[in-house]
Amino acid sequence: MLKARLYDFSLFFTAIAVAFGLGTFFIDKKTFLIALSIYFLFASLYNHLRITAQNGTLKFDYGINYSLSFGIFAGPMGLFIYESLYRFYVYLERKRTKTDDPGEFLDMFYNIGAHVLIYSIGYYLYKYLYPLFDGVTFGYWILMCLLAVVTVLISYTFLSTAFYTMGEINSVREAIQFFIESNNVLDLGKTAFTNGLLLLFLQERQWEMMVSLFILNYLVSRSFHSKSQSIQNKIERDKFEQMAYTDFLTGIPNRAFMDKKISELNQTAERLGIVVADIDKFKQINDSYNHAVGDRVIQHFASTLKSYLSDDDYLFRSGGEEFTLILRNKSLGQTIDLVEKIRHGIETSSVSVDYKSNHHSVSITSSFGLYYFKVNQYTSMEKGYIYADQLLLQSKEFGKNKVTFKNELSKQTGLAATT
Numbered sequence: 001m002l003k004a005r006l007y008d009f010s011l012f013f014t015a016i017a018v019a020f021g022l023g024t025f026f027i028d029k030k031t032f033l034i035a036l037s038i039y040f041l042f043a044s045l046y047n048h049l050r051i052t053a054q055n056g057t058l059k060f061d062y063g064i065n066y067s068l069s070f071g072i073f074a075g076p077m078g079l080f081i082y083e084s085l086y087r088f089y090v091y092l093e094r095k096r097t098k099t100d101d102p103g104e105f106l107d108m109f110y111n112i113g114a115h116v117l118i119y120s121i122g123y124y125l126y127k128y129l130y131p132l133f134d135g136v137t138f139g140y141w142i143l144m145c146l147l148a149v150v151t152v153l154i155s156y157t158f159l160s161t162a163f164y165t166m167g168e169i170n171s172v173r174e175a176i177q178f179f180i181e182s183n184n185v186l187d188l189g190k191t192a193f194t195n196g197l198l199l200l201f202l203q204e205r206q207w208e209m210m211v212s213l214f215i216l217n218y219l220v221s222r223s224f225h226s227k228s229q230s231i232q233n234k235i236e237r238d239k240f241e242q243m244a245y246t247d248f249l250t251g252i253p254n255r256a257f258m259d260k261k262i263s264e265l266n267q268t269a270e271r272l273g274i275v276v277a278d279i280d281k282f283k284q285i286n287d288s289y290n291h292a293v294g295d296r297v298i299q300h301f302a303s304t305l306k307s308y309l310s311d312d313d314y315l316f317r318s319g320g321e322e323f324t325l326i327l328r329n330k331s332l333g334q335t336i337d338l339v340e341k342i343r344h345g346i347e348t349s350s351v352s353v354d355y356k357s358n359h360h361s362v363s364i365t366s367s368f369g370l371y372y373f374k375v376n377q378y379t380s381m382e383k384g385y386i387y388a389d390q391l392l393l394q395s396k397e398f399g400k401n402k403v404t405f406k407n408e409l410s411k412q413t414g415l416a417a418t419t
Helices: 002-022 029-049 067-096 104-133 139-165 172-182 185-203 207-245 255-265 282-288 291-307 332-347 381-397
Strands: 051-055 058-062 271-279 314-319 322-328 350-355 358-363 366-374 403-407 412-415
Touching: 002 067, 002 104, 002 139, 029 067, 029 207, 067 104, 067 139, 067 185, 104 139, 139 185, 185 207, 207 255, 255 314, 255 322, 255 381, 271 282, 271 291, 271 332, 271 381, 282 291, 291 314, 291 322, 291 332, 291 350, 291 358, 322 332, 332 366, 332 403, 366 381, 381 403
Parallel strands: 366 403
Antiparallel strands: 051 058, 271 322, 271 366, 314 322, 350 358, 403 412
16 A cells, blocks of 8 residues: 555656646636636536446546646646646545545545646647647647547556556556456547547637537536436346345245236236146255255256246246246146146256265155136136145145146136146
């Protein structure tokens, strides 16, 4: 950490030397104060729209930086004044909102020093290269694009060095990868053309045009920021909803999601089969092995059930070792045949488990209760589930490893499989 702080202060004091040793203040004070006020005002407004990212213990943020145009216009000394005011404001604002980091005050010295040095280099490059591009078609804009690329490269060189001093980056390859992942051509173009326009307005003292461009950029940035936040909030809501509706052990929908789907299907009048299934003699598995083995058996049971279903069907863990299936778009015969295939598939498969440092192969059987009906012709989805559960109990009474069904449409009840 000491190395990192020494690095921060070396940048800061080098920036002071450049600003007050090499820099000259060549514009009148009134013009400088107007430009400084406009830039400071809008930089302060933009501050809450910047996207913060973190690599290890070091935090940095993304956003359009307008220091290139201000540095070229005001020179290193004017740039130092602007960066010092702005970075100190950011520090105070983060303290006020309690979003500051433990080393926020010391980080301010890195931000001032690095930005003054980066855009002072931009200033000198502009002064040196402008005559070469002056007679070239679109030469001014080519130069601004070049300066945007150069200053971004220098910025990430400084940042990568900071990461290196803190042990977050250990090779040039990692630094290059960090740069590639953090930048794109559109951001560079946006920086170049925005700063190019601002510089033209500054040179012509067109304050109204400057303010208009800042307002336009702010409104566009605010719009994208709001949309980004809305998308992020939706992603988070969907993630929490998925967590709330997903069984943590098997990864399939849980009882809460089953109730939700039953409520939705209750609004239809489709024909379907609702099946309640569970693992036969599951308690003996827990007693013979342990609950970890029991969990592995439940996972195997769930994955086997799921492997037989189509995209239109639903599978839920409705409790313990009990699962509920809703089979759609099938005739009674097709539904019974599918459940029979599932029962047979479970009977003939096994799951490998570890118990007391040994591998064991555990085989299971399962029982099923199937209720086939037309939703809300006579029976709701909720009652259909209850009837299917009662049919499961009949399968247990008949000796387990069986499918017992009832067809509400013809009042037919039967045993679909015996062993």
